[in-house]
Amino acid sequence: MRSVADLVEEAALRRLVGPEPYADGLRLADAGAVRLVEFTPLTVVAKVADGTPAPRVELASKDGELAWRCECDEGITGLGCRHLAAAGIETWRSAPARRP
Numbered sequence: 001m002r003s004v005a006d007l008v009e010e011a012a013l014r015r016l017v018g019p020e021p022y023a024d025g026l027r028l029a030d031a032g033a034v035r036l037v038e039f040t041p042l043t044v045v046a047k048v049a050d051g052t053p054a055p056r057v058e059l060a061s062k063d064g065e066l067a068w069r070c071e072c073d074e075g076i077t078g079l080g081c082r083h084l085a086a087a088g089i090e091t092w093r094s095a096p097a098r099r100p
């Protein structure tokens with residue numbers, strides 16, 4: 001079973017959200033805007049301090065695929081948003097180091 005962290009590696013995440021939201025998400029993550037509320041191998045819930053209320057992002061590993069949702073306007077329509085990118089980047093950074 002692949003963990004959420006396995007599914008949000010940079011290339012995959014970048015493909016999913018697109019270059020601009022990825023760059024914005026990276027800025028949010030670097031600024032410390034992402035708070036991981038729940039962090040397990042198969043489920044990650046994050047709050048991203050970007051507006052009020054802070055959007056809540058859920059990431060899950062489902063059948064080897066990344067399932068996600070975000071509360072923001074874009075996220076609700078299913079578009080990859082910067083919050084998804086930020087949460088994914090933070091998940092990747094917080095995951096235990098793995099062997100190559």
Ligand SMILES: [Zn+2]
Nearest residue numbers: 070072081083
């Ligand atoms: Zn969002």
